[in-house]
Amino acid sequence: MLTRTNKNNGDELSILGFGCMRLPSKNGSVDEEASIELIRKCIDKGINYFDTAYFYNGGKSESILGKALSDGLRERVKIATKLPPFMVSNFSGAKKIFATQLSRLQTNYIDYYLLHMLSDLNGFIRMKDMGVVDWLEKLKKQGIIRNIGFSFHGSKNDFEQLVTAYPWDFCQIQYNYMDINNQAGRSGLILADSLGIPVIVMEPLRGGRLADRIPKEVLHEFHAYDENSTPVEWALKWIWNHPEVTVVLSGMSDEVQLEQNTRIASQMLPNSLSDKELEVFDRVMDVMHEKTKIPCTGCGYCMPCPFGVNIPGCFSVYNDKYLLNEKRNKVIYLRTLGGLSNQPAYASICKDCGKCEKLCPQTIEIRKELKRVKKEMEGPFFNIGMKIARKFMKISK
Numbered sequence: 001m002l003t004r005t006n007k008n009n010g011d012e013l014s015i016l017g018f019g020c021m022r023l024p025s026k027n028g029s030v031d032e033e034a035s036i037e038l039i040r041k042c043i044d045k046g047i048n049y050f051d052t053a054y055f056y057n058g059g060k061s062e063s064i065l066g067k068a069l070s071d072g073l074r075e076r077v078k079i080a081t082k083l084p085p086f087m088v089s090n091f092s093g094a095k096k097i098f099a100t101q102l103s104r105l106q107t108n109y110i111d112y113y114l115l116h117m118l119s120d121l122n123g124f125i126r127m128k129d130m131g132v133v134d135w136l137e138k139l140k141k142q143g144i145i146r147n148i149g150f151s152f153h154g155s156k157n158d159f160e161q162l163v164t165a166y167p168w169d170f171c172q173i174q175y176n177y178m179d180i181n182n183q184a185g186r187s188g189l190i191l192a193d194s195l196g197i198p199v200i201v202m203e204p205l206r207g208g209r210l211a212d213r214i215p216k217e218v219l220h221e222f223h224a225y226d227e228n229s230t231p232v233e234w235a236l237k238w239i240w241n242h243p244e245v246t247v248v249l250s251g252m253s254d255e256v257q258l259e260q261n262t263r264i265a266s267q268m269l270p271n272s273l274s275d276k277e278l279e280v281f282d283r284v285m286d287v288m289h290e291k292t293k294i295p296c297t298g299c300g301y302c303m304p305c306p307f308g309v310n311i312p313g314c315f316s317v318y319n320d321k322y323l324l325n326e327k328r329n330k331v332i333y334l335r336t337l338g339g340l341s342n343q344p345a346y347a348s349i350c351k352d353c354g355k356c357e358k359l360c361p362q363t364i365e366i367r368k369e370l371k372r373v374k375k376e377m378e379g380p381f382f383n384i385g386m387k388i389a390r391k392f393m394k395i396s397k
């Protein structure tokens with residue numbers, strides 16, 4: 001297993017981290033025994049970065065990780081877990097969640113602690129105003145939290161504001177060869193790196209879609225170069241080729257995936273893809289663009305929308321529905337466009353002002369396309385469904 005150094009604190013982190021969100025399951029629920037076994041096998045393979053969150057698997061993810069790391073394994077790894085701001089309505093609520101996390105994880109310190117799914121600066125300011133950020137700093141001074149960071153799924157502009165708003169110890173972004181211009185994107189990765197902020201990458205396979213749902217023309221490109229190569233191999237290699245990336249999280253759910261990913265992780269040094277391999281990606285991008293319904297490049301020139309619509313975000317989820325045959329498109333739409341925050345960014349909040357269209361270099365009829373997105377992604381019961389989901393998740397206003 002190759003490692004990369006966290007330049008801020010000298011931690012040697014395995015370039016492959018274990019994302020504990022998609023743990024092995026049995027009969028529709030998480031299989032505790034198999035999960036513990038898999039986590040321990042990961043450690044045997046050299047993985048030393050484990051990423052979980054307060055609400056993954058309804059809280060079981062943290063508990064299972066805690067059990068797996070008992071018997072002396074805790075000191076061999078770094079634990080990353082997250083505070084969900086959307087479930088925090090006051091300071092004591094945050095403290096209560098953190099105490100629960102330490103108890104579930106059977107530890108008295110967290111190596112990497114993140115504000116979960118911050119999607120814009122307002123979410124961070126809300127935490128600051130509540131006193132949560134000062135308290136995290138105090139915990140850091142006491143050694144109870146070692147690094148303070150955030151995970152992000154918003155727009156490019158929002159990422160730029162967030163990453164420069166605070167001296168973060170690290171950040172976590174979604175990044176893969178389909179997301180060069182989506183969310184934080186390549187520009188966000190480069191910006192974070194230039195600020196000296198280590199970047200942890202999540203969703204390297206877009207939730208597995210880049211493993212088994214890519215268009216056949218893309219598969220053909222990969223196989224034309226090497227008939228034995230797999231889409232997973234290409235996707236992971238592409239990310240590790242970036243010197244700005246420290247750890248790539250993968251939500252492996254069985255040993256086959258673990259074997260495959262650790263094999264690739266034992267080879268990938270930064271800037272190690274050949275010119276010919278990079279040319280394969282150029283052709284793959286061309287195919288992807290040809291098959292894209294709304295030709296949005298994610299440049300963000302149309303942003304910010306005065307009413308808060310995440311225009312490139314709406315188009316990205318819509319395009320994925322067709323390009324990657326994304327079946328969970330409505331859940332992703334809800335999750336990435338403000339459904340779990342108090343700042344909705346859906347297509348339906350567009351007020352038709354037209355300001356954005358004058359700025360789009362692709363001359364996209366943004367208002368018309370947003371109506372198409374709204375019709376397909378929201379439908380008549382969207383607002384009711386969202387209210388129920390927010391209530392279920394106990395999301396505060």
Ligand code: SF4
Pocket residue numbers: 304305306307308309311349350351352353354355356357366367370
């Ligand atoms: S037309 Fe809609 S999306 Fe565009 S700036 Fe106006 S409100 Fe925002």
Ligand code: SF4
Pocket residue numbers: 295296297298299300301302303311312359360361362363364366
């Ligand atoms: S300006 Fe046009 S291409 Fe750029 S993000 Fe907005 S809609 Fe997409």
